[in-house]
Amino acid sequence: MLRLLQIEFIKLWNNNASKVLIVSYFVLILCMALIAAIKFDIGPIQFHVAEQGIFNFPYIWHLNTWIASGLKLFFAIVIVSMMANEYSNKTLKQNLIDGLSKKEFIASKFLTVFAFSVVSTLFVFIVSLVLGLFYSDFTEVSIIFSDLEYLLAYFIKLLGFFSFCLFLGILVKRSAFALGFLIIWFAIENLGIRFLVWWLAGKEASASVMKFLPLESMSNLIKEPASRFKAVQSMVEQVGEQFNKDYAVHFYEILIVACWTAIFIYLSYALLKRRDL
Amino acid sequence: METILTVNHLTKKYGYLTAVKDLSFSIEKGNVYGILGPNGSGKSTTLGIVLNVVNRTAGDFSWFGGTISTHDALKRVGAIIERPNFYPYMTAIQNLKLVCKIKEVPQDKIEEKLEMVGLLERKNSKFSTYSLGMKQRLAIASALLNDPEILILDEPTNGLDPQGIHQIREIIKKIASEGTTILLASHLLDEVEKVCSHVIILRKGEKLYSGPVGEMLTSYGFFELKAVDGPALVTYLGNHPSFGPIKQENGLITAILKEEMTASSLNQDLFNNGIVLSHLVKRKESLEEQFLSLTNHKD
Numbered sequence: 001m002l003r004l005l006q007i008e009f010i011k012l013w014n015n016n017a018s019k020v021l022i023v024s025y026f027v028l029i030l031c032m033a034l035i036a037a038i039k040f041d042i043g044p045i046q047f048h049v050a051e052q053g054i055f056n057f058p059y060i061w062h063l064n065t066w067i068a069s070g071l072k073l074f075f076a077i078v079i080v081s082m083m084a085n086e087y088s089n090k091t092l093k094q095n096l097i098d099g100l101s102k103k104e105f106i107a108s109k110f111l112t113v114f115a116f117s118v119v120s121t122l123f124v125f126i127v128s129l130v131l132g133l134f135y136s137d138f139t140e141v142s143i144i145f146s147d148l149e150y151l152l153a154y155f156i157k158l159l160g161f162f163s164f165c166l167f168l169g170i171l172v173k174r175s176a177f178a179l180g181f182l183i184i185w186f187a188i189e190n191l192g193i194r195f196l197v198w199w200l201a202g203k204e205a206s207a208s209v210m211k212f213l214p215l216e217s218m219s220n221l222i223k224e225p226a227s228r229f230k231a232v233q234s235m236v237e238q239v240g241e242q243f244n245k246d247y248a249v250h251f252y253e254i255l256i257v258a259c260w261t262a263i264f265i266y267l268s269y270a271l272l273k274r275r276d277l
Numbered sequence: 278m279e280t281i282l283t284v285n286h287l288t289k290k291y292g293y294l295t296a297v298k299d300l301s302f303s304i305e306k307g308n309v310y311g312i313l314g315p316n317g318s319g320k321s322t323t324l325g326i327v328l329n330v331v332n333r334t335a336g337d338f339s340w341f342g343g344t345i346s347t348h349d350a351l352k353r354v355g356a357i358i359e360r361p362n363f364y365p366y367m368t369a370i371q372n373l374k375l376v377c378k379i380k381e382v383p384q385d386k387i388e389e390k391l392e393m394v395g396l397l398e399r400k401n402s403k404f405s406t407y408s409l410g411m412k413q414r415l416a417i418a419s420a421l422l423n424d425p426e427i428l429i430l431d432e433p434t435n436g437l438d439p440q441g442i443h444q445i446r447e448i449i450k451k452i453a454s455e456g457t458t459i460l461l462a463s464h465l466l467d468e469v470e471k472v473c474s475h476v477i478i479l480r481k482g483e484k485l486y487s488g489p490v491g492e493m494l495t496s497y498g499f500f501e502l503k504a505v506d507g508p509a510l511v512t513y514l515g516n517h518p519s520f521g522p523i524k525q526e527n528g529l530i531t532a533i534l535k536e537e538m539t540a541s542s543l544n545q546d547l548f549n550n551g552i553v554l555s556h557l558v559k560r561k562e563s564l565e566e567q568f569l570s571l572t573n574h575k576d
Contacts, residue, residue: 010371011367011375014364089362090360090362094363096351099351099352100348
């Protein structure tokens with residue numbers, strides 16, 4: 001297993017483009033801390049973002065995982081190109097001739113993606129913990145370590161998304177086209193399937209079908225946190241409205257994404273196995 | 278003798294096209310094999326199948342007696358297929374380190390192999406900066422990293438300039454002289470003739486011949502003759518029971534033997550019959566002539 005990871009690491013780390021993208025991905029996560037520095041100072045109105053309670057435990061877990069998962073698209077470029085380049089350089093063929101089995105090849109890619117998801121989750125955990133310790137109004141241990149399921153959801157979300165990218169890389173064989181396909185797929189889910197089912201079977205059927213689609217199920221894992229923020233809620237209450245939204249991470253949602261991950265990895269393997277190189 | 282590779286009734290179909298048809302042969306340790314055949318005769322497909330990159334339609338093959346899986350067997354094999362494929366952004370050393378990891382062999386032979394193919398001084402250059410000849414030599418170095426029990430080369434001199442071709446051939450000869458089993462696919466006959474002891478001849482995916490180079494045709498060779506009185510010589514040879522067809526080209530008469538005959542006895546006979554020769558050579562068919570004769574016979 002370590003050997004497979006090392007193989008992939010040699011391929012990735014010697015590629016300057018990948019190296020720059022990987023480093024910048026983690027730097028960008030780190031940049032979440034900069035939100036704390038946002039301050040408006042317009043005469044009588046003083047507004048310091050960090051003091052508005054957005055970094056309160058456990059809310060910070062929700063907020064930061066949500067922001068960080070927005071960066072995953074950035075990392076998708078690395079994943080897609082590490083797969084598609086094996087085709088365009090014909091190194092996939094050479095790897096197999098040198099004695100890597102097709103199973104090991106897929107495993108080395110999946111392990112890499114798994115490792116990146118773990119590292120990224122840890123990174124978000126540490127950045128959030130530090131930010132929280134600085135700015136949170138509550139620092140009791142029991143509060144700090146509540147709602148950690150958002151981190152699990154974040155991890156599953158990354159793993160699922162990256163597996164989808166791997167699969168697209170194998171399917172399309174060209175990185176640019178694979179990324180294009182990703183965008184087209186997003187449109188198919190959100191415009192095509194959503195409205196087709198809506199039109200055929202109504203709004204509720206559409207909503208329940210959407211839950212099971214790959215990209216939508218991934219984005220459902222962590223719901224948008226802005227409307228949960230106290231300042232926003234009190235503002236809405238003043239207007240006389242009320243939010244009744246379910247922000248929790250549900251087990252079945254994690255299961256759906258985990259199933260998609262397994263499907264994508266299996267399909268990648270099946271596709272590779274069937275193809276003549 | 279130890280068998281390295283056995284291929285049994287292998288068939289590969291691409292849609293309606295049959296690239297390899299019911300092919301069987303085996304590779305024994307210590308020999309140098311050539312797979313000959315015109316372009317599109319199924320050489321690369323056959324190699325692709327045994328190297329785990331092309332799926333077979335029917336039949337099977339086994340490496341080293343079939344006791345280990347194909348990908349583990351390939352760790353004991355060195356192979357170069359068509360173009361050298363490496364990561365263009367990595368240096369020679371980095372690429373070879375990766376190959377060592379895949380083949381699960383120690384990295385201490387990298388320098389030695391680079392030295393052997395004459396790339397040591399360029400070891401830290403990126404692969405993308407190499408010329409085609411250098412890329413091909415790097416591929417050979419990479420295939421030798423595990424001191425393979427068999428080296429498989431598919432058209433190793435394709436697209437190279439004469440100097441590059443010469444370098445590659447020298448390396449192949451050197452490896453062959455060290456006793457490594459080699460399987461060389463080529464359509465260049467002189468290339469095969471120079472290094473191979475055994476040949477497998479393919480045409481349109483079918484095997485025409487496999488065995489030692491010398492036993493390809495049951496032939497007694499032929500004479501190339503010139504005489505002062507050409508027509509008389511042709512008449513004499515035409516009536517002689519030992520000769521098959523007689524060909525004339527630019528005054529050179531070629532007479533193909535149907536049975537064993539020495540050059541000196543022919544010379545004596547002709548002189549006794551009043552025909553004086555100005556040129557007499559007894560030859561065996563070259564691989565090229567044998568190959569063409571084999572591939573044409575079955576048209």
